[in-house]
Amino acid sequence: MDETRLRGELREAALAHRPDRARMLARVERGMAGPPPARPRTPGRASWAGRRWTATAAVAATVVGVVGLGGLAVTALQDRPAPPAAVAAPGPVARAAGTIDPGSNRWWAQSDLAVTTDAEVTGLTVEVRVALTGGIVSTGHWQTRSAGDFTVTVAEESGALVHRWTLKEGRTVPAGPHTFAAQYNHAEGTRDASGDTYTVVLTGRDGGRTTLRGGFS
Template sequence: MDQLKQRLREAARAHEPDRARILARVERGMAAPAAAARHHRPPSRTSWARVAAATAAVAAVLVAGGYTATTVLDTDRPDRGTSAAPAAPLRAEGVVDPHSNRFWAQSDITLTAPRPLTALTVELRVAQTGGVASTGHWRTLPEEDFTVSVREDRDGALRYTWTLKPGRGAPAGRHVFAAQYNHAEGTRAATGDRYTITATGQDGERTTVSGDFAK
């Protein structure tokens, strides 16, 4: 009795399913109904039985190897549940700093860059409303990375321009550019002030945004 059990175990271990033959049988079985369809003849029950038997045999081999039919099929199926996220836009906002007073004001431009920038120009035009004269400027990005100019237009408006130097970059995030100036006594209206920002990302895409301080 012990010898019989030993022989059965050895026979079980010696049995290795011939996967190549099984897969070949599947291909032949699948080809049979396809060829029949081209001749407008339904596949016979025998053909379907062969395909079913071969498919079952392949499934058995895959299960024995630690795989499932779903696992095999999913390797060639694209993931339909994922898609490229839309690129976030370059955004900016202009406000008059709340610490401004009856003789002096500061205009702030807050730029939100979703990606690093390789080129950047920020231009602010402060309308001449009486007594407007520059008293300074600053930005949160490194001073040495920018060329800054302040000039007066023909109509007396002040034009502040910050330009990122060649070879420098601006990281993704929020960056503030501020212009400071005196003005005639009283509450100054900033409705005529404007800003324009031109930026280029690392992918070479150029974006321009503009706005005002009408708040």
Template sequence: MNEEIARRLSEAAEAHRPDRARMLARVQRGMAGPAVRHRARPFARSGTRVALAGLAATGILTTGGLAVAAIVAKSSPSATVTTPAPSSPTAGSPHPTSARPTPVAPAPVTTPGSARPTPPATSPSPTPTAGESRNGPLWSAGSVDPRSNVYWTQSDVALKTTQPLTSLTVEIRIVQTGGVKSTGTWQTLPSGDFTVTIQEAGGTLVYRWVLKPGLTVPAGSHEFAAQFNNGTGGNGTGVRGAAGDGYRVDAQGSGGSASVRGGFVPTR
């Protein structure tokens, strides 16, 4: 009896061709509508028919469930997750980012026909002014003191020596332009070491410093100044020019004698 039932179930399962469309429609109607109550069948049927019906129903439901699952799987496309690409900053972005530029060293300047780079131009060394002079261990420069004005003038002589001096004479000559009158002298070395005289001869006011015998001027920088009132002379504006003025320095040291001379250059 059991083998007969199994054979019939197998034949019924092989011969069954489920209608997928009808099953899907029934499933959808069942999900949308209210639950339908089935009438209970009387238990008067034989046990064999009940068992066969149960097994057949089980096979039908199993096959139908698989068919519905396959239809649902085919009808509903799988969701695709898309990762957005990072957006590059534009000119309108609130916080655009950009790579830091790499500094580039300027290329050396080359002259035509030469492979060697031309060095950058350098400022030329200052040329001596009209009031500068060099000789042996001596260097000198004459200038009009910037504190001078239309009424009063101070003419300065800067003197440098690289070795001690056993004899020194400094002379400043100021052209008499009309009413020029001396108001004194000034020097950085001790005034007691020099004999200072101021004389006017041949239309020139002469200031002279002479080192006293037995004394020595040390190596280094020193300064001598002649001060005077301008008087009535000038160039029409009340300013006195120093074009005709000049100085001279004569010295003696261990290396022999040396002399420097020059004029006075305005410093303003």
């Protein structure tokens, strides 16, 4: 077996296995402390044996060095402090209350949603869901903020008439009280509003988000 092939096989074996570092160091030290075992002299034999032993020791020392560096790298990674966990920004402080407007009658009603924000918000979505209890048809909507600040949609979704206000990009809503109203006809009589709900999602300047949910009394 020539020296190049020997080196290749030793390197493959080193990569394929996880050697015992302590035993390998001991073997290398013993080998380096004394000459290779004596063998019968034949022409060219002694010089080849010495070269093979030297190559073996060199490759083994290289493997030990790599293992040692690997151990240091693992230790360094284990000792490295973990990065601080990301903390979500707190959402805007806000309150909401849903009521049936006292001006409602036996054929028509208005659901009022009062939203109060303690700080300016850069994102706002308001949904008023009127349960389809019979004869429900939208007759309009309004809000105390400028109509040009919102995109408003009205549609039937999952058994409810949904009035949705979405603040347009680049617009803001200042701190203070705000009202959103949904108007609709209904079947004659006193309507039960216990199935009506609202959802308000507010986003602050720092990206924090607050969600409010409730019903109408």
